Amino acid sequence: MTGAFGRCSVAGATLRGVEALPVQVEVAVSGGLPGMAVVGMPDAAVQEARERVRAAIRAAGFAMPNEKIVVSLAPGDLRKTGTGFDLPIAVGILAATGQLAPAAVEGRLFVGELSLEGRVRPASGALAFGICARDRGLSLVGSAEAARLPIAEVEQLGLERLSDLRPGGPGPRTLAERPRARDAGAEPDFSDVAGHEVAKRALQVAAAGGHGVLLMGPPGSGKTLLASRLTTILPPLTPDEMLEAAVVHSVAGEDVAPILAGRRPFRSPHHSASQAGLVGGSSPVRPGEISLAHQGVLFLDELPEFAGSVLQGLRQPLESGYVCITRADGNVRLPARFMLVAAANPCPCGYYGADEGERGCRCTEAQVRQYQGRIGGPLMDRIDLHLDVQRLPPESVMATGGGTDSATLRAGVMRAREYASWRAAREEGVPAGPQGTVARCRLSDDDRGFLESMARAWRMSGRAIIRTLGVARTLADMDEAAAVGRGHLAEALGFRLREGMGG
Missing domain, CATH: 1.10.8 (Helicase, Ruva Protein; domain 3)
Structure with missing residues (x-):
């Protein structure tokens, strides 16, 4: 195709942290040496869009112009990342060459990745893009494979293939509400935990006030079992909390269905996690485990085994409820309002301070102090409840299923929170x-x-x-x-x- 010169501007967006920022995709087709140039601080994934767009346009039955094509991503001083620019670039080329009516791009924000066969794939961060479209008063056009977002104010449209835009084609279709999948199994319950009534009381207090907890005891005493059930007694997510938590998981490419079903996040990273993995970082900046635990629980098992520098990175987020990642091109603020629950052995062998009749500790006092000191005083200062968890006798373990259940504990949490709200209003x-x-x-x-x-x-x-x-x-x-x-x-x-x- 030659001589089809023109210009077009299409609304797109890029992710920065957990926020989608608006980007104007400007396409100019003009005379000159054939080729496509993408300018405006694109990353490698955006640069590679040139090849995907060429193949997808041809596979969809459109004509790829054999002219000079310049794609400018504005503002030019904002780094653009991800594969979501494939669709707006392709739509911009088609509109600039007259193969697509200008009305087809007006009032719409396009986000999607293209396969070489022209199929439109979902891009990570759909919820963030939906919020961006809502704030700009635009419709959101993406992949028909994507689930409908819980944002009623936004018209949500989907394309199965780029060829859907051809004259006589179905065009973008409204995304239908999909039935939510049922949970595969029953949610864990505190009644599964035999005994440990003092520990259950402590976790109920923590849930009522959003306090951090450290569970310390020998191996097999039930620390992980207790911590894994904390989300079952927390209040249900409010609509705002649900959207905040789901956006973080959407940007990270994680499943948002459990959160949209009302379940609070529970994150349990391994103690080998890096600081970027726990706090967030990399390039482009991605949310870490503390942000993925936003509005939920972050459980750190074997707390002293985490690197000291990694643990100290938790101090500021525990106070402020967010983490600020600084890069050469600016700061990125990620939400991180979570409940910290940690578990630790009291010494390297795990049996320091065990009850009589238990296996004896083989560690020296210096080893015990050094092991416990790995956590660090400043972080310990920020954990509100410090609890010793001892092993249960065999007869108590065999009585599992008869202890205080989650429903009873949750009722106490809800009463406390309701009273706190009533008190705060006065x-x-x-x-x-x-x-x-x-x-x-x-x-x-x-x-x-x-x-x-x-x-x-x-x-x-x-x-x-x-x-x-x-x-x-x-x-x-x-x-x-x-x-x-x-x-x-x-x-x-x-x-x-x-x-x-x-x-």
Whole structure:
């Protein structure tokens, strides 16, 4: 095809972190040496789109212009990544050469990867692209294979093949709501865990207030079993929380169906995880495990076995609820509001402090201190509940199935959260931060003196004191008490202070 000169601009988008930023795909077909150039800071995947687009256009029955084609991705100072630019580039070429009516691209945001046969494949980050289309007031056109997004404000259209755009073809079709697949099996329940009522109580407190937990005990004591059931007692996701969590998983190419079904994320990375894998990073920036655990639970088993630098990367996200990844072309902010649940053996052999009758510990005191010290004091300071988990006697293990179940624990969590919401609505003028935490507890002079004396005796840091007050406030909410009492403070301190790990 020669002499079909023209220009066209198509709306597209690129992922940056977990956000889709609008990109204008400008196509100009003009005289000159035949070829296609893509400019505007494209990465390797976008550059490779040239070959996929050529093959797909020919396979779809359109004519590929034998002219000079320049594709400009604006703004030019934003790095473009991913294979989602295949579809907007192909549509732009077809519209610029008159093979597609200009009205076919107006008011639409195109995202999709093309196969060499012209099939339109889904691109990672569909939810982020849907939000971008909603914010710009555009329809979203992608692959017909993609599931319909839970964004009612956006018209969602799909193409099976590029040839669907030919005159007389079906064109983009509205994506239909697909039935959600049922879970393959029953969700785990706390009733599966024999005994450990104190640990269940601690996890209920953690779920009620969103507190971090460290479970320490010998191998086979049930630490992982307890942690894996925490999501079953957390409140259901709100629509906003569901969308936030699903966007992160969508960008990472993970299945979003469980989240859209209302299940909170539960992430359990191996202790060999790198800092980029846990916190996020790489190029382009991808969310790490802490972002994939957003609005859910991050479980770190064998906590001392993680690299020290990796663990210390958790400190800032635990405080702020997000992680900021800095690169040469700017900062990328990723959401990371998660509950941290960690499990650890007390020493290298695992049997330090075991009950009488258990296998004896073979480690020296220096080895125990060194092993526990791998976690680091600053991170320990940010974990609110420190719990010892001992092995159960055989008769208790055989009685599994008769303990407190998840429904009972969840009911207590929901009551506490409802009371906390009711209380917060009546606490106008209470500032945020440590000052607000102290004010919300409404301590009596005697109880304030009790906490101060305990803090001095255990050499608690300022952060540890405030976090202990936060746990005590949660315990008071569980009792639907307006003020924190001595019993709440004593239980919170009991969950916080333990020999060998500090306060």
